[in-house]
Amino acid sequence: MTAQNENRTMYYGKGDVFVYRTFVQPLTGLRKIPESSFTERDNTIFGFNCQISLKGEAFLSSFTEGDNSLVVATDSMKNIIHRQAANYQGNTAEGFLKFICEVFLDKYSHIDAVELTATEVPFDHVLVPKGEGHENSDVVYRCSRNERATTTIEVKRTPTGSKIVKHSSGIVDVHLIKVKGSSFYGFIQDEYTTLPEAQDRPLFIYLDFDWEYSRWEDGTGADPEKYVAAEQICDIANTVFHELNNRSIQQLIYHIGIRILERFPQLANVQFKTNNRTWETVVETIPNSEGSVYQEPRPPYGFQGFVVTQEDVKQKKAADSTVGASR
Ligand SMILES: O=c1[nH]c(=O)c2[nH]c(=O)[nH]c2[nH]1
Incomplete structure (x- = not known):
């Protein structure tokens, strides 16, 4: 051959x-x-x-x-x-x-x-x-x-x-909306920029995740303590989205990835593919209401791809302890 x-x-x-x-x-x-x-x-x-x-x-x-x-x-x-x-x-x-x-x-x-x-x-x-x-x-x-x-x-x-x-x-087609507590600002402003900065936007994301075990045997469920259920991965994503006052989808998926790998050290990495489906604002302020009116976003859509590994968890821990020590 x-x-x-x-x-x-x-x-x-x-x-x-x-x-x-x-x-x-x-x-x-x-x-x-x-x-x-x-x-x-x-x-x-x-x-x-x-x-x-x-x-x-x-x-x-x-x-x-x-x-x-x-x-x-x-x-x-x-x-x-x-x-x-x-x-x-x-x-x-x-x-x-x-x-x-x-x-x-x-x-x-x-x-x-x-x-x-x-x-x-x-x-x-x-x-x-x-x-x-x-x-x-x-x-x-x-x-x-x-x-x-x-x-x-x-x-x-x-x-x-x-x-x-x-x-x-993995899991595909996870669609999550956070109605407040997401921002997107500080990006490059030049002659091509038309997107307004957002201090608070209704962030709608589509997520596909994949995760790999360090030892594939852990993924078979033979030892359930080592098995990671897709339902648990989704719940971690929901929780981190809920907790984090996020500055972008990029930052959000990094933190979701870190949390998943901290909880499940038997995983080697988590891979993300995300899509930005943030609603477009139609009526920003409604008298006597916190709410606004939105419509579906029009194409084209932004996307992100990112892999978080156990090495990232180590580096984040080291960075966090340096910050902690210098306080
Ligand atoms: O979370 C986001 N990241 C971006 O890179 C980006 N670019 C954009 O137009 N909107 C957004 N939102």
Whole structure:
């Protein structure tokens, strides 16, 4: 095999493979953190939209010669995901993906690597009457949230067994508005500047996060104390947004990232992609009211990308203690 071939982009697979399993064992025993009341995931509905890709030099002749003798039909890939979902013994998306990747590698010896992404199909409890109050129904759920947890894993065959070469967990489409307590001022003022400085703006952000564990095993949920639930990550983001009188989205996501990594030292990094969807002001002051009237922002939209690592946490601690010592 030439070096060129080794690096060739070649894969095929199936997307939008929806799989639902009910009554998977609950995920309990998560580490409690001050920012979140989330302590367990009931897993009554374990539902994902999966995308699978198979990789391997053996597939070259299917592209160059139309030789299908080693082609696992993408339709069969879908069937494997569906049928093997019944055999998964764990209780996290990460563990499920690892399990499915191994099924493919064990079954077909000509596959070099399997990449699998799952995006949660989220369901919330609905409330039903109980006595004088209400409680969560344990049978009716509502498909409702914007945000969806995501997981990607790539497992590669090596001479000494399979190896995880890519893994990340995340959540996408978290949409948060803070109605006051955000500013944006002090930016470059020159002949191109038209944006007014804002001492207080209604900051509406779209966030996508990904996080990587230092040891991928911690992401499987085998030791729930080491597992980080997407719900907890969201609660940290909510809390930091609530607490921080932020000067920009850039500053906000740095602080969210630091808090996440402080709470969960088992994570190596948190990656952010954010979008600024701040409402446009239509009526700034309303007599006898603190409020204003806004409309949707018009495109184009600003965005940010940032990775916070455990090294940043160390540096911030060192910087904070220097400031503390000099006081
Ligand atoms: O939080 C922000 N960061 C920016 O860099 C920026 N630029 C801009 O026009 N609005 C904002 N808001």
